[in-house]
Amino acid sequence: MLSTLATAAMATHVGPWAAGWGWAFFLIPVFWILVIGLVVFLVTRGRRRAWAEGAYGPPWARPASAESTLAERFAKGDIDETEYRARLEVLRANRPSA
Structure with a gap:
């Protein structure tokens, strides 16, 4: 009886996985990859700009x-x-x- 109720509950369950939203699971890693990539881009861009202005690096390497x-x-x-x-x-x- 209990297994029949569990089967019926799972068969009638309408959630994100049952409704065809299974592909949304792959958006989570894509989101974090983009966030990490943005952080890396901004840090390297800031370092390049500071290096070009002479504010980054050891004193003997600054113009x-x-x-x-x-x-x-x-x-x-x-x-x-x-x-x-x-x-x-x-x-x-x-x-x-x-």
Whole structure:
């Protein structure tokens, strides 16, 4: 009697699997693959942008700015103070606006 009731309950059960929605089971892994792929894409994109701007990586791999190079030359004694100030003024006047 109990097995007959269980069989009848399963035969009349209308759920997502019985109604032809079995393919929806495959959407769950596809969704997570897309989410993980999006996260990886955004992280690598951010790193590439930061690397191009010189804000990522070790200090010796970052591009030196013109002002820091000029300051180093002044500190080494390659140029005197008047030449340093004149060149610094030219650099700051011709700086591209961000």
